[in-house]
């Protein structure tokens with residue numbers, strides 16, 4: 398069995414082991430799946446898993462860190478991965494043992510021989526998904542081949558960017574290389590496409606600003622495994638996730654597995670995406686959350702405080718502050734992010750290379 402198949406199979410089996418809650422209605426709905434698998438000395442463990450295809454529009458965004466803006470599977474899998482890392486940090490701080498982290502003071506060190514692999518059941522939305530329809534090409538007579546189309550992405554180039562889609566028929570419909578925002582429910586979103594976000598994770602690491610305060614090294618991605626059954630083009634994906642930023646070191650391998658996700662849109666033809674997301678972290682307590690519209694499923698206006706999922710920004714602020722030795726309760730989420738100087742410098746460098754990026758800092762000025 399190939400490494401890609403091992404990684405994918407572990408994620409698919411874990412998904413199968415979950416109950417029905419949050420899964421698509423069989424035969425009518427579909428979703429997308431992503432997970433992060435850790436590898437230590439050839440031993441593989443799933444540390445996070447998530448489903449989802451939705452993203453909330455700018456009108457529904459909230460300034461107190463309690464709602465998930467972006468519920469695409471890859472983005473939730475990374476957030477659930479962060480939750481796993483915070484829990485490991487707490488174990489170590491309380492005198493326990495972690496397979497992956499050691500406390501070196503003032504930060505945590507990663508154990509040796511550790512690798513992280515990201516599995517997605519599909520090509521990330523946005524730039525990496527603009528793939529020519531090869532199968533069509535082979536079926537057509539040579540004279541008609543200029544009419545070959547590309548797979549479309551719902552993500553639109555950021556409106557203040559220079560590159561815009563021509564929307565001409567065929568292969569020129571989309572412009573290549575553009576930083577794109579995800580489609581939302583009714584109104585536009587401020588969330589960038591998964592291709593753009595994954596390009597950033599490859600460039601600066603998976604850790605994000607908050608965890609970068611606590612970690613000596615970056616959480617680098619070793620492999621990206623993409624599910625079978627849908628479009629795949631190694632060179633286009635590599636250019637989108639690696640070539641656009643020009644990152645040169647610690648490049649992840651991009652592989653395709655032979656395994657198809659059972660609830661993928663490639664299997665449920667004519668179905669619609671399920672509005673719910675499953676978010677799972679490899680932690681002891683409350684490992685599974687199911688969300689809809691960025692809140693825990695079933696949240697009503699009366700139970701709004703109980704509707705915050707475990708991977709919301711406010712929860713990460715709580716986790717972060719509980720691990721800090723100094724009392725920093727008067728500091729906002731935004732301020733903590735801004736003062737991660739080295740991390741922010743590399744983010745700035747990355748954004749310059751990409752040419753354009755979205756800015757959501759006005760939604761991050763919240764305290765605990």
Ligand SMILES: [Zn+2]
Pocket residue numbers: 469470471521522590591592
């Ligand atoms: Zn996406």
